[in-house]
Amino acid sequence: MRVDRLEFRAGADQASLIPLAGKDFRGEAQMLSGNHISQHYGSAGLSQRIVSALRKAGKSLDSLTVEDLAPLDQFHTRGLAATRELVGFAGVKEGWRILDVGSGLGGPARVFASRMKCHVTGVDITKEFCDAASLLSTLTSLDDVTEFHHADATALPFDDAQFDLAFTMQVQMSIEDKERFYAEIFRVLRPGGRFAFQDIMSGPGGEIVLPVPWATRRDSSFLIALDELRAILNKRGFQVEKLDDISAEALTWRKQQPVAAGLAPSPLGLHIVMGEQFATMQSNQITNLEQHRVTYVRGVMIKPM
Ligand SMILES: C[S@@+](CC[C@H](N)C(=O)[O-])C[C@H]1O[C@@H](n2cnc3c(N)ncnc32)[C@H](O)[C@@H]1O
Numbered sequence: 659m660r661v662d663r664l665e666f667r668a669g670a671d672q673a674s675l676i677p678l679a680g681k682d683f684r685g686e687a688q689m690l691s692g693n694h695i696s697q698h699y700g701s702a703g704l705s706q707r708i709v710s711a712l713r714k715a716g717k718s719l720d721s722l723t724v725e726d727l728a729p730l731d732q733f734h735t736r737g738l739a740a741t742r743e744l745v746g747f748a749g750v751k752e753g754w755r756i757l758d759v760g761s762g763l764g765g766p767a768r769v770f771a772s773r774m775k776c777h778v779t780g781v782d783i784t785k786e787f788c789d790a791a792s793l794l795s796t797l798t799s800l801d802d803v804t805e806f807h808h809a810d811a812t813a814l815p816f817d818d819a820q821f822d823l824a825f826t827m828q829v830q831m832s833i834e835d836k837e838r839f840y841a842e843i844f845r846v847l848r849p850g851g852r853f854a855f856q857d858i859m860s861g862p863g864g865e866i867v868l869p870v871p872w873a874t875r876r877d878s879s880f881l882i883a884l885d886e887l888r889a890i891l892n893k894r895g896f897q898v899e900k901l902d903d904i905s906a907e908a909l910t911w912r913k914q915q916p917v918a919a920g921l922a923p924s925p926l927g928l929h930i931v932m933g934e935q936f937a938t939m940q941s942n943q944i945t946n947l948e949q950h951r952v953t954y955v956r957g958v959m960i961k962p963m
Pocket residue numbers: 692695696699731732733734759760761762763764765766781782783784787809810811812826827828829832833871872
């Protein structure tokens with residue numbers, strides 16, 4: 659039934675393929691500051707490209723699963739495995755209200771929602787990603803437990819103390835104003851709430867090799883060192899529960915990907931989202947990891963009671 663609705667709309671107008679477009683909360687100031695990010699990630703016709711890639715890969719749109727989508731909707735190193743691990747690492751409890759900051763195509767939000775019977779609200783600055791995330795939640799019948807808002811993470815459109823958990827997976831590298839980013843997350847968490855993340859920090863090996871998945875230009879990458887991150891989080895009032903370096907696991911995984919062996923990507927992959935340059939971006943991340951130009955970390959912080 660869901661697919662009929664989708665196809666009916668698609669037949670009338672390609673642009674209305676999206677059944678539940680993400681809600682737009684951005685003010686003009688945020689729209690201007692976020693433009694370079696959404697231009698980097700977004701592209702016209704994304705939802706249509708995803709639907710046709712799924713069909714070409716032989717997936718039935720009537721019975722799509724979180725696992726079916728994982729090659730293209732888990733936009734971070736170690737994909738679905740990393741998201742599942744973060745669910746456990748974060749200490750999520752059933753029924754929690756969760757915020758996914760920089761929710762991308764909604765893959766992590768759907769994993770948290772479906773594994774832990776939680777409601778997950780995603781925010782992302784790339785409109786095409788919010789629209790695709792809403793579509794994919796409808797196609798996986800998870801649209802009642804996930805919702806996606808077009809908004810800037812540094813100006814979250816929520817009242818204080820709304821969420822039990824906020825999480826973010828590989829987003830802050832694009833955000834210059836880190837203090838505001840973490841202050842907003844702190845603000846919307848309830849006292850005792852948790853903040854979990856997987857993220858990329860700068861390493862001791864020097865400037866990164868570009869392009870990388872989050873930037874093609876040096877002035878749109880805002881990596882900081884782990885010590886700087888720790889200082890920002892402490893200053894904001896977070897208590898560190900866990901903070902692990904996961905660079906070795908990240909490098910092992912990256913070297914196992916088809917691109918590392920010079921092979922073509924599988925039919926479903928993030929090249930559908932990011933285009934042909936994605937292969938170079940992935941190879942450069944291997945170099946950046948091998949030469950310690952980046953560090954991957956995973957952490958859990960608590961907002962004190
Ligand atoms: C590498 S993708 C990760 C997406 C998702 N977290 C995942 O792991 O699948 C980075 C995401 O961060 C989003 N983003 C970057 N800066 C943002 C901001 N200021 N506010 C909201 N989203 C932002 C991008 O639009 C993009 O969807």
